[in-house]
Amino acid sequence: MTRTDSPPAWDERTQLATLDYVRDTARAKCEGVSPEDARRAPLPGSPLMTIAGLINHLSWVEYHWFEVVFLGGEDEGPWTDEDPDREMRIAVDMPLADVLALYEERTTRYRELVASHDLDTRAKLLRRDGSSPDLRWIVLHLIEETARHNGHLDIIREIVDGTTGS
Numbered sequence: 001m002t003r004t005d006s007p008p009a010w011d012e013r014t015q016l017a018t019l020d021y022v023r024d025t026a027r028a029k030c031e032g033v034s035p036e037d038a039r040r041a042p043l044p045g046s047p048l049m050t051i052a053g054l055i056n057h058l059s060w061v062e063y064h065w066f067e068v069v070f071l072g073g074e075d076e077g078p079w080t081d082e083d084p085d086r087e088m089r090i091a092v093d094m095p096l097a098d099v100l101a102l103y104e105e106r107t108t109r110y111r112e113l114v115a116s117h118d119l120d121t122r123a124k125l126l127r128r129d130g131s132s133p134d135l136r137w138i139v140l141h142l143i144e145e146t147a148r149h150n151g152h153l154d155i156i157r158e159i160v161d162g163t164t165g166s
Contacts, residue, residue: 005018005021012119012136013119016114016119016136016139016140016143018143019114019139019142019143019146020107020111022143022146022147022150023058023103023107023146025146025147025150026054026055026058026103026146026149026150026153027055027100027103027104029051029150029153029154029157030051030055030096030100030153032163033051033096033157033160033161033163034161035095035096037051037157037160037161038050038051038052038096039051039052039092040156040160041053042156042159042160043155043156043159048085048088048089049088049152049156050088050091050092050156051096051153051156051157051160052091052092052094052096052099053087053088053089053091053092054088054149054152054153054156055091055096055099055100055103056087056088056090056091056094056099056102056103057085057087057088057091057149058103058145058146058149059087059099059102059103059106059107060077060078060079060087061142061145062106062107062110062142063077063106064077065138065141065142066109066110066113066138068125069123069124069125069133069138070113070121070123070124070125070135070138071113071124072123072124072125078090114135114139117135118135119134119135119136119139120134120135120136121134121135122134122135123135123138
């Protein structure tokens with residue numbers, strides 16, 4: 001996988017494609033991980049923090065922001081009031097390849113969605129305060145969210161099998 005954090009141009013839309021870079025980084029963190037290590041939760045205080053769980057979380061976070069918040073669709077996520085982190089819990093019962101395939105499918109769809117909308121387009125779902133983020137803010141938020149979880153993936157991967165970098 002070839003990744004670069006330098007955009008081919010310096011316009012705003014191209015720079016926001018940094019989301020693709022952090023997505024690719026998350027996927028790179030999974031290369032060569034064993035099925036057992038993908039399900040391991042090595043941090044005693046974070047029993048849901050697994051490689052598979054984090055990738056599934058990233059996939060569902062993008063779903064939520066694009067499908068539910070931006071497009072105003074029904075929330076069909078796996079979470080419930082009783083189990084708000086269910087997307088992380090169910091991932092340990094899924095092959096990592098399936099989790100990654102769903103993430104790839106969604107990110108492809110959302111890349112196309114972002115490309116087809118003006119960055120000033122407001123989300124359909126209003127926030128509690130009545131405001132509505134624009135697409136630009138959603139993409140920036142997802143860059144932050146994915147980059148933060150890439151740090152978690154770094155730590156977990158090093159603990160479970162000693163792999164560093166990527």
